[in-house]
Amino acid sequence: MKLQWRDLDLERGFISIRDPKGKPTTLPLSEAALSVFKGIPRQESNCHLFLAKVSPGHLADMNRPLRKLKQAANLPTDFRICHGLRHHFASTLASKGVSLHVVQKLLNHSDPKMTMRYSHLQDEALRNGAAAMADELNGPAKVIPLDRQPQEGAA
Incomplete structure (x- = not known):
């Protein structure tokens, strides 16, 4: 606001x-x-993007429009939209393979631990990670079992 x-x-x-x-x-x-x-119309008389009636020293009360939005989206009444959107943003980026350092910068977090709390990987991202390792193991490089490794000095 x-x-x-x-x-x-x-x-x-x-x-x-x-x-x-x-x-x-x-x-x-x-x-x-x-x-x-x-696409937001700019009014030269106002420096704020989001025009709303405000009381002196306070931002506009966003509770009513946010309640309507939550109802329309069938979200729980205790769902915190701005907080939830930040979690969704972080989780989506992390699941798409964006580094946590980049996610941290985009969220403006100073502590990477906070970014880790926001970035919940989606099941599909975890499945893709597991599949990537399986592809690596089944790829052109052959894995030689440890008990079949050549002994040092043996010809």
């Missing part, structure tokens, strides 16, 4: 996160995200 137009570099495709829980950072935007931001 605090995002301002000055936080976006639509020409280069970056977003600046100025007031996160961690340290301020600048991150690249995907083409899809860039397209969404370019």
